[in-house]
Amino acid sequence: MVNELSSTLSFPILIGDIGGTNARFALLTDAFAERREFPVVQTADFPSIDAAIQETVLDKTSVQPRTAILAIAGPIQGDEIPLTNAGWVIRPKTLIGDLGFESVLVINDFEAQALAVASLSAEDREQIGPGAIRPAASRVVLGPGTGLGVAGLLHAQHTWFPVPGEGGHVDMGPRTERDYQIWPYIERLDGRVSGEQLLCGRGIMHIYNAVCAADRKEATLETPADVTSAALAGKDPQAVETVSLFATYLGRLAGDMALLFMARGGVFLAGGISVKILPALKRPEFRIAFEDKAPHSALLATIPTFVVTHPMAALAGLAAFARAPQHFGVATEGRFWRS
Structure with missing residues (x-):
């Protein structure tokens, strides 16, 4: 699946670090571009991740991301993924249908921290x-x-x-x-x-x-x-x-x-x-x-x-993975959705 990811994680890519309190988003327009970070938002300020992505990212840029890679604070099971310590439920099929993504990969938030540890x-x-x-x-x-x-x-x-x-x-x-x-x-x-x-x-x-x-x-x-x-x-x-x-x-x-x-x-x-x-x-x-x-x-x-001490370590780890997924053995079964 790693080789398949190399060809299916199409740029531009939205990366997101979704914790119990804060959500952080950034855009990668291509494998060599610096990531564009958006202001950190609180999960409690938005009814859903869909609304947070729309208002925080999509309404602030003309770039339409094709792929979303989201690191979330909680176990990933099925098509509805609740955060452990917040009210959001991530529904990748809804993100694809309503926000225009071609594919969505959801991993654990501390997988993103581990990716950061490998690359910082x-x-x-x-x-x-x-x-x-x-x-x-x-x-x-x-x-x-x-x-x-x-x-x-x-x-x-x-x-x-x-x-x-x-x-x-x-x-x-x-x-x-x-x-x-x-x-x-x-x-x-x-x-x-x-x-x-x-x-x-x-x-x-x-x-x-x-x-x-x-x-x-x-x-x-x-x-x-x-x-x-x-x-x-x-x-x-x-x-x-x-x-x-x-x-x-x-x-x-x-x-x-x-x-x-x-x-x-x-x-x-x-x-x-x-x-x-x-x-x-x-x-x-x-x-x-x-x-x-x-x-x-x-x-x-x-x-x-x-x-x-990196203030955006998880985003840095996600960006490293998005740029070169072949260097990381990220499991995708049950965590990768395509349109």
């Missing part, structure tokens, strides 16, 4: 701790944002293969004495605490509220931005501990994913939260938790970790 330069990332990339080794990308995205990236036969999944929903549990003090107050989803219950925007609030409850303190901060700002400024002890715990829990899960994929090519933290709390991630807690994986702590110490 060193200037687009900042390393945390020791380790060096092995060029053709497996990689992992995690992204705490509205939810928690996880994807792998494998290399074989001179091709990068992104591996999508729902790794953000794996179970998390307490390990330290402090964990056991605050865990009873962590908000649960159907009786369990998943990675996404801790490692996303609302996860910051779950941790903060639990820390306050365990300390018998009033929770006065109301948003994730309030908590991270207060923590980085050192103004609120509970906020400081919240961000420290967030870094620790992210390190634990990142280490688990590194073991799962044997990610000697590196573990990459994407998304706005990772960039915003970069100073906290550079403190010891993240790498200590990442490497604390007996009997393989020595192995984890050799695996590099990075924060992706």
Whole structure:
């Protein structure tokens, strides 16, 4: 199907990174053109992706894209694809019928982040701790944002293969004495605490509220931005501990994913939260938790970790794929529609 994609992804191509909160779009007129980016929009401001594409892109350009490549935050099953953390439902057949596309390819949003990890330069990332990339080794990308995205990236036969999944929903549990003090107050989803219950925007609030409850303190901060700002400024002890715990829990899960994929090519933290709390991630807690994986702590110490600092990394990954699909093993079965 890769060879077929090379001939069927006709330019101009619309690329879109559709998250639970924000949607980002860009146009590629041909394989060599710079992508034209459009203003970032909020999903809540539009009733559907169709309306967002029409008003954000099609009404702002005379170029009629022939292909759409959309990375969406959620699993892809069937002809109606709901976002996990937003109200949109992507209907590729409707996009073709109503907006004039000849073909639509829908992939997972963290597949796009994995594509970016394969193609971004060193200037687009900042390393945390020791380790060096092995060029053709497996990689992992995690992204705490509205939810928690996880994807792998494998290399074989001179091709990068992104591996999508729902790794953000794996179970998390307490390990330290402090964990056991605050865990009873962590908000649960159907009786369990998943990675996404801790490692996303609302996860910051779950941790903060639990820390306050365990300390018998009033929770006065109301948003994730309030908590991270207060923590980085050192103004609120509970906020400081919240961000420290967030870094620790992210390190634990990142280490688990590194073991799962044997990610000697590196573990990459994407998304706005990772960039915003970069100073906290550079403190010891993240790498200590990442490497604390007996009997393989020595192995984890050799695996590099990075924060992706490119502001439009997913779009950059989609653009790299659109320009040269033959370099990437993107699965298309059940995810590619044509007129």
